[in-house]
Amino acid sequence: MPLPSRFANLRLPAVAAPMFLVSGPELVIATCKAGMIGTFPAxxxxxxxxxAEWLSEIKSALGPEDAAYGVNLIVHNTNTRLMADIAITVEHKVPLVITSLGAVKDVVDAVHSYGGVVFHDIINARHAQKAMEAGVDGLILVSAGAGGHAGTQHPFALLNEIRSFFKGTVLLSGAMSTGQDVAAALMAGADLAYMGTRFIATNEARADAAYKQMLIDTTARDITYTDAISGINANFLTPSLIQNGLDPAAAKDPKHKIDMAHELNSEAKAWKTIWSAGQGVGSIHEVLPVAGLVARLKGEFAAAADGFMAKRANFSL
Ligand SMILES: Cc1cc2nc3c(=O)[nH]c(=O)nc-3n(C[C@H](O)[C@H](O)[C@H](O)COP(=O)(O)O)c2cc1C
Known part of the structure; x- marks a missing residue:
């Protein structure tokens, strides 16, 4: 599937995914200027x-040569701001809207009314079918090992299943940290890679220095998948659970429910204290400015593509 025309000037086929409490205008602007799609949760x-102020700030910083930006809207009845935020999104003609939890035709139609594009994140084929019925332009396949609210399916299984019935733009998400990973996502059938955790370890991310350091110090074995923090399964850095007096084994035990969000009075407080990350942490070794990170990703992507062509030449197909 060709990319929507709005994304014609991308210099790397990838999106820096929206991250609660982490992504702000600095991260979005630096990402778009480097040639990748930058996003943040409203x-x-x-x-x-x-x-609305953040949208104005981002729009005034970006020029026509920069990549498009996007916002994430939580489409759920607990989001009391949704209608107001949609009106602002339409007023500002936000190029890309990423919807989470609910895929609703009215929201898709509102974004289409000004020529915007809607991508929706899913963890299985059932969610994908519903989003397709709502008319979304693209699906974000959140596979096992992703940061935030991750799925449990292997990326190949999810990609092949969704590709068999969905003809729109497909984004692959989960544990991608390098340009080689971006190339692999495209090779496997995705149109764009969708990277979260790697962008927390950047100067522009609004995360504590200790959180960024923990990403450097940990590997995939230090990730705990649990629904104890927000009621929906998500991946968290095990040392941050321990730091907050939580037993990672108990967090995984469905009989031993810890409701951190309740204990801390709000989900925002829980996510501020318990740090989320995907299994890709094992390949994060330093905090970089976004421009440096994206330059590195581009180099790795090109080297991976060349390497593949060299390997392919060994076979008479
Ligand atoms: C700290 C953190 C916060 C996140 N917050 C959100 C969010 O508010 N909305 C959303 O749609 N996805 C959120 N995600 C998921 C990401 O958008 C993306 O799907 C995921 O990070 C991709 O996997 P990766 O981290 O392994 O690259 C979050 C992920 C992380 C790590």
């Missing part, structure tokens, strides 16, 4: 007015 601003 809820990272406390109010709809604040959300």
């Amino acid at each position: 809820l990272n601003q406390r109010t709809s007015e604040g959300y």
Whole structure:
């Protein structure tokens, strides 16, 4: 599937995924200027007015040569700001809207009314079918090992299943940290790679220095998959659970429910204290400025593509 025309000037086929409490205008602007799609969750601003201010800031910083930016809207009845945030999104003609939890035709139609594009994140074929019925332009396949609310399916299994019935743009997400991973996502059938955790370890991410350091110090074995923090399964850095007095084994035990969000009075407080990351942490070794990270990703992507062509030449197909 060709990419929507809005993404014609991408210099790397990848998106820096929206991350609760982590992505703000600095990260979005630096990412778009480096040639990748930059995004943030609207809820990272406390109010709809604040959300509108961030959009103005991003729009005034970006020029026509920069990559498009996007926002993430949580489409769920607990999001009391949704209608106000949609009105602001339409007013600002946000190029890309990433919907999570609910895929709703009215939201898709509102974004299409000004020529915007809607991608929806899914963890299985059932969610993908529903999103397709709502008319989304693209699906973000959140596979096993991803940061945030991750799925449990292997990326190949998810990609092949969804590709068999969905003809729109497909994004692959989960544990991608290098340009070689981006190339592999495309080779496997995705149109764009969708990277979260790797972008927490950048200067522009709004994460504590200790959180960034923990990404460097940990590997895939230090990730705990649990629904104890927010009621939906997500991946968290095990040392951050321990740091907060939580037993990682108990967090995985469905009989031993810890409701951190309840204990801390809000989900925001829980995510501020318990740090989420995907299994890709094992290949994060330093905090970089976004421009440096994306330059490195581009180099790795090109080397992987060349390497593949060299390997292919060994076979008469
Ligand atoms: C700290 C953190 C916060 C996240 N917050 C959100 C969010 O608010 N909305 C959303 O759609 N996805 C969120 N995600 C998921 C990412 O958008 C993306 O799907 C995921 O990070 C990709 O996997 P990776 O981290 O292994 O690269 C979050 C992920 C992380 C690590």
